[in-house]
Amino acid sequence: MCREREIFLRVYAKALAGASVQRSSFAKPRVSFLHMVHSGWIFPGPRCPTLRAHFSFGQVMQPRASQFQKWIDVARATCQSSHMLSYQHSYHAGNLADVHKHALLAWVLAYMTAKDKPISYIETHSGRGLYALDAIEAQKTGEAAAGILRAGSAFGPDHPYGRVLAQVRAHHGDMAYPGSPMIAAQLLRAQDSLTLAELHPQEYDALRQVMGGTGATVQRRDGFKLAQAICPPTPRRGVLMIDPSYEVKSDYTDLPDFITSIRRKWNVGVIVLWYPVLNAGLHRQMVAQICADHPDAENYETAFPPVREGHRMTGSGLVVINPPWGMAQEAARIDALIRAL
Secondary structure (H helix, E strand, O other), X not given: OOHHHXXXXXXXXXXXXXXXXXXXXXXXXXXXXXXXXXXXXXXXXXXXXXXXXXXEOOOOOEEOHHHHHHHHHHHHHHHHHHHHOOOOHHHOOOOHHHHHHHHHHHHHHHHHOOOOOOOEEEEXXXXXXXXXOOOHHHHHHOOOOOOHHHHHHHOOOOOHHHHHHHHHHHXXXXXXXXXXXXXXXXXXXXXXXXXXXXXXXXXXXXXXXXXXXXXXXXXXXXXXHHHHHXXXXXXXXXXXXXXXXXXXXXXXXXXXXXXXXXXXXXXXXXXXXXXXXXXXXXHHHHXXXXXXXXXXXXXXXXXXXXXXXXXXXXXXXXXXXXXXXXXXXXXXXXXXXXXXX
């Protein structure tokens, strides 16, 4: 890869991440790089001959579309990978956000598998699938202690989440906690389809090992691209679980369009988007946009105190398109349970 292209990708990735970009990153820039990104133009300096070869000249230089798009794709992947690969859910597994999300996901899957017809389950950000709540990572944050270790007794065998917790603990020990892939594997049947994406190499390896024998298709791949590629799935009845870490801040702005694109392809799919409720309120515009684009979508939130001083998460939310009948009532029940802790 040429030196100029390396500079381009690095600076573009920083811009996508919202980081500041020095004017010196490109030779003699005429405007800020972020302006170039947002306007779709780029101004390579006169000392970048290899880069110049891919651009049409004029006072404003327009990139040749095919080459420019390839570079953008690589830059976006570079940016997203660097952030996603820094996130480890082991520190947060079993927290109250997980309780909220997983209890409702288990309810949805139990509802949909009550009928004989097969379903598809797709997850964009799967994690490792199984967590040890007595591991150093979980002990360090104390989030599981404030979460499932307090709330778990409220979910008995009459609730699908409680049944899954009991099954996982019976096989893996009392301090084992299932991620959403394991919850899905426990509730789906032989005729159902289970497709999982995970980009982090260690998380992917652990996920593949944990999901062995479940019939799941596990791919080390960008989950958004996986969903775009396989939707609408076969069977057409099913659930898409979107659960990013939001370490890539552009997720908040990109997700409304992504969900609209998926729904155009898969109008019968139950699309579930989880998001954290943070003090900064980064979720608000995203949720408002999704609900405006899809008036039939439902939004379920719960609130809880920060688990420690300085912790920014004070709640958990789900936006659900095509929610199963009765989900609003179940969400209200889970919300009341969490708030009462």
